[in-house]
Amino acid sequence: MEEHKEKKFNDFGLAEKSESDGYRAVNKDGSFNITKTNVPFFERLNFFHNLVTMSWFHFFVSILIGYFIVNFLFAGIYMWIGVENLTGTYGITNLEQFTETFFFSAQTITTLGYGRVAPIGLAANIVAAIESMLGLLTFALATGLLYGRFSKSRTKIKYSDIGVIAPYLNGNGFMIRVVNPQNNELLEVNADLSVSFRKEGSQHREFHNLKLERNMVFFFPSVWTIVHPIDEMSPLYKMTEKEFEERNVEFIVMLKAFDESSSQTLYSRSSYRAEEIVWGAKFTYLGQHKDGKLHIDVSGLNTYDQRDLQ
Structure with missing residues (x-):
């Protein structure tokens, strides 16, 4: 019974079997990498x-x-x-x-x-x-x-091209950065992060929802670094960079927000594969106080500093 519940929980509707190491469930632009054939x-x-x-x-x-x-x-x-x-x-x-x-x-x-x-x-x-x-x-x-x-509201939330494995508290964490480059106000922004990877000795994939340091921000005028602590409860605990590549790890992030200008709920998503993750790095701070305002350099969304992992 417990096994059945676990299998149901891990079913994301993205197909558990992957015959190719190059398979990607979600493209960088958020579209699903799935094509239906033989449809009338x-x-x-x-x-x-x-x-x-x-x-x-x-x-x-x-x-x-x-x-x-x-x-x-x-x-x-x-x-x-x-x-x-x-x-x-x-x-x-x-x-x-x-x-x-x-x-x-x-x-x-x-x-x-x-x-x-x-x-x-x-x-x-x-x-x-x-x-x-x-x-x-x-x-x-x-x-x-x-x-x-x-x-029809179209959000243009920008995601960092890379994710990083960086030191976090007493361990490490997986981090990505997001920013809203437009002037529309997004409220109650919710983040959902999941990961999929191939099971050991199998072509089937397993899916996990990941716990986040913070899964919601009330306001989104600046940059948000989404952090998953890699602790003993994480399915990524003690996985190495080589294992990330061998098991074809893919992170899928989805954001949900309320657009104040259109009074509509917006959805946005993207993904990160193993080769798009930098190990031993931490994103640099993009804010600069000037003229009584906080200036965010959006062009530096992917900048990072090298750090030693825990």
Whole structure:
């Protein structure tokens, strides 16, 4: 029964088996290093997620491409119906007529309607009415997506590129540093640190939540050094640098904070592998008092001094 409880506690949903020494569960940017294959195409589709999370450049390019595709489609329909069903068209060649129907479609879908070209006849009016309704719905959707992107809080918490094994109290500790480079206020910042490594003589991995010196700070205007004491209760106790590499140790850190400016809860995560950990080092202090203020040099987030381990 106790063994079952322990196994359930250690299940982080990141797969216990690792066939490769190069496997990394969480990338440095916080994304999971997992790819799902053989998923049916329509089950993979998630337009809202893709449009909200993609870059601004790709978002506007996607909107622009969709706008042109719809107008090309309706311009083709008007050409098929016949330009004689549109008043005020003067094009003679097919290209000239298609150009006029394209711009008429653009005016119709945006409900702009300059007035020179207008539909006559039942077929042309039905198509124009359908396009107007489609335009209203599409632009309402685009507006919602735009608002969703602006209202979605994106934290840019910076993590130190390295972790360190440094002397701490009467022993040693694993430490990383985090800072919020933006001016938005983050409150009640909670940190969760876990570690995974390969079991001895096995390809399976075990996962452990690590006890922290402090797992929450009420305010986060400065730099926070997250510390895990490596004492007798730590799964890392007496592990050497060589064992870190051989057992493919990976630390996973997750931060949860309340963003005062957006009134939303933010999440951020990153990871550290054995080769990204410096042994016998301690982060240097980044603060400098000047003009009655505490200045934090964010560029020195990875600076450290060599120290002898306990």
